[in-house]
Amino acid sequence: MTQIDVKTRLSADIRISTIRALERAGFGHIGGSMSIADVLAVLYGGEMRVRPQEPDWPERDYLVLSKGHCGPALYAALALKGYFPMDWLDTVNQPGTRLPSHCDRLKTPGIDMTTGSLGQGISAAAGIALGLRLQGKDSRVFCILGDGELQEGQVWEAAAAAEHRKLNRLIAFVDENKRQLDGYVADICGGDPVEKFRAFGWNALRVCGWDLAAISREIHVASEQSNAPSVIVLETIKGIGCSFAERELANHYMVISKQMADEAVAEIERRLLAGVYPAGEGA
């Protein structure tokens, strides 16, 4: 039987809890939530300096989920790490919930910044990095962007400002799942994010978006950088690890039944045992 390490199990649990939460809501942003499950498992599986019992701990590392529509995946990670009870996940998108569809720092423990208007999160992350530097702190600020989101001009204003101020504690990820809402990024307005960020003076490279060891390694490299911010482009697949989403091209936002969720959860467990998690035999 395949040995399943702790981080891999965490990424599977993030996927499963997200799928269950969206199933109970009846619908949700499944595609982009699945493609960040692995980086979230690396960050919350030990990489980030945080205290789940003390979400506002001033010495913590920060995370801004700039693609704020994928809040449910982050809520799953936070719940699994003990920021709040797991049963909160049953309330995603319900009236009066503390877990709304887009990230809200006033509602959810562990959410460092409110997002949902694409492009703003990376600027806020740069501001947090600047503020922490002014206070002499060595905390890192992580930020997750969508590849479609890179079309927002504000992203590149943030990129220029962060490089100019040498915000080396800012570490961004681009979820390069190659799809946005209306279709493929390459068809709508594409370009290589690694080259673009390099042109803006950032340290930039690409890794397989579900290779947990590679993501950890590159976070360590980025954390040693002294003169520029870093971006790690996660090459991945929209919907990865969730069978019904993988089968659907337009998987940005889907209606999700119990039957679909049951099948997807069973398939995750099967892939884990078969050693082909998360992408399955085809990948």
Next chain:
Amino acid sequence: MTDRFFQAQPDKQDMRDAYCDALLAAAEQNERVLSLNCDLSGSLGTGRFCAQFPERSFNLGIMEANACSMAAGLSVTGYVPFVHSFAVFSSRRMADQIFLSCAYAGLNVKIIGGDAGVSAAVNGGTHMAFEDLGVLRSIVGLRLFEPTDNVMVKALIPQLATQYGVDYIRMPRRSVVKIYDEGERFTPGEAKLLREGSDVTIIASGVLVSEALLAANALAETGIEARVLDCFTIQPLDTKCVVESARTTGCVVTAENHNIIGGLGSAVAEALGEFAPVPMERVGVKNAFGEVGSQNYLMDRFNLRAKDICGAARRVIARKNER
């Protein structure tokens, strides 16, 4: 005018599909009509336009500010661009571009704000525009519309396409209650009188129009006759009609799917304050942020129902009678 006793029947067609029909009609009449999208053509229903006129449809991506100024540039070369995004982004992310590239530059651009107010539903507070009209209403020369039903959408959009200027049109995407019969005509800038009455004037827009008519039914059962106006042009306000109605009935209630600050209620209050000060109340979102929930839940949550309009009507009538 509708029947004395209004019955709320939702349209079978989603408003976004009626909108796309309207845009296609406008495009057939005028070959210069273009559709600009910001990665929301699926959500806003413009996919069929792209299929029918691929060379006149541009999905620019998630870049609303750029799309708005590009539309202005297209207008410089004589085109009539319709720019589409959610109301939150079409107002807040395009505000300076609407001001300078479009209005101040004297160009001809049509801006669509989808998922207006509570119709953003489970997308939640980040996506719930209660302030778009307020953000845009003080920009010189802008015309602001909120079509009430599919009949109006289909009549209004082709008309706006033929009238030079900067227009902002906010809409829900799903089916709404049918108010008008096919063939009804609408003049931009002129409110529609939906019901005669001498005791109170209810001035409503958007999804609150059907609530206003239901409120008028309920009030009539207690002997109160309400005059109901559909004020689908928020800017420029039909001041003449508003002021005459206020003088006739002696009190006014406004009802809108927007913050009571900055939208229809504010516009009416300004007109009444200057020309016909009478008791008035504003039904609308009371300076609160949006949140997640179904549209029905949110209509209750923010007190946007017929019962809220009735309550306000009774209070302004009482104030009128105290005078």
